[in-house]
Amino acid sequence: ILNVEQSPQSLHVQEGDSTNFTCSFPSSNFYALHWYRWETAKSPEALFVMTLNGDEKKKGRISATLNTKEGYSYLYIKGSQPEDSATYLCAFTGNTPLVFGKGTRLSVIA
Amino acid sequence: DGGITQSPKYLFRKEGQNVTLSCEQNLNHDAMYWYRQDPGQGLRLIYYSQIVNDFQKGDIAEGYSVSREKKESFPLTVTSAQKNPTAFYLCASRLTGVLNEQFFGPGTRLTVL
Numbered sequence: 376i377l378n379v380e381q382s383p384q385s386l387h388v389q390e391g392d393s394t395n396f397t398c399s400f401p402s403s404n405f406y407a408l409h410w411y412r413w414e415t416a417k418s419p420e421a422l423f424v425m426t427l428n429g430d431e432k433k434k435g436r437i438s439a440t441l442n443t444k445e446g447y448s449y450l451y452i453k454g455s456q457p458e459d460s461a462t463y464l465c466a467f468t469g470n471t472p473l474v475f476g477k478g479t480r481l482s483v484i485a
Numbered sequence: 486d487g488g489i490t491q492s493p494k495y496l497f498r499k500e501g502q503n504v505t506l507s508c509e510q511n512l513n514h515d516a517m518y519w520y521r522q523d524p525g526q527g528l529r530l531i532y533y534s535q536i537v538n539d540f541q542k543g544d545i546a547e548g549y550s551v552s553r554e555k556k557e558s559f560p561l562t563v564t565s566a567q568k569n570p571t572a573f574y575l576c577a578s579r580l581t582g583v584l585n586e587q588f589f590g591p592g593t594r595l596t597v598l
Contacts, residue, residue: 379527406583418489418575421586464528468583472518472543477527 381476396479398465402446409466489590508576517559518577
């Protein structure tokens with residue numbers, strides 16, 4: 376079974392703080408890395424799908440980077456807001472069904 | 486509106502009974518997936534189907550069964566052989582291809598009494 380690790384498990388930040396978390400995945404047979412945001416009482420929603428080493432994607436205040444050679448991706452949130460509070464999941468695929476990490480639970484305190 | 490529906494949202498069953506969880510999508514997606522989430526765990530893949538009339542076991546298929554008779558529907562049966570069925574179940578779908586994002590239903594929380 377492929378292993379996808381996310382850290383930290385949970386994070387509490389003050390409104391306005393910038394934050395980042397990590398996703399580690401197997402560096403061999405890499406096809407794509409997905410990031411999802413899962414808010415309480417809602418369904419997970421896709422943030423980014425990344426495939427190229429060195430790729431950086433941005434959506435508003437959220438951005439992500441990808442290093443396929445060493446097997447990690449960072450998700451950054453600039454100026455966190457209470458509405459950013461959610462669990463952030465990453466998922467790896469090597470032309471297989473997505474393998475999800477356990478997620479990072481972010482709480483932004485106003 | 487296009488999307489994935491799962492019903493019911495909450496389900497209670499007595500131990501030893503089989504129960505079927507519904508998943509329907511109108512996104513015209515080929516691939517559909519069933520996941521289970523337990524406290525402190527990530528999403529674990531139960532079964533998936535990439536085409537009608539075909540499906541494969543995921544990492545934790547024991548005690549579950551599925552069917553894919555129609556493109557839109559991928560029901561999951563939790564059988565009495567599943568030793569610890571109480572969990573949150575998520576259905577998902579996507580277009581075939583690793584670059585395509587996955588869409589999720591709202592989930593069903595199953596409690597076996």
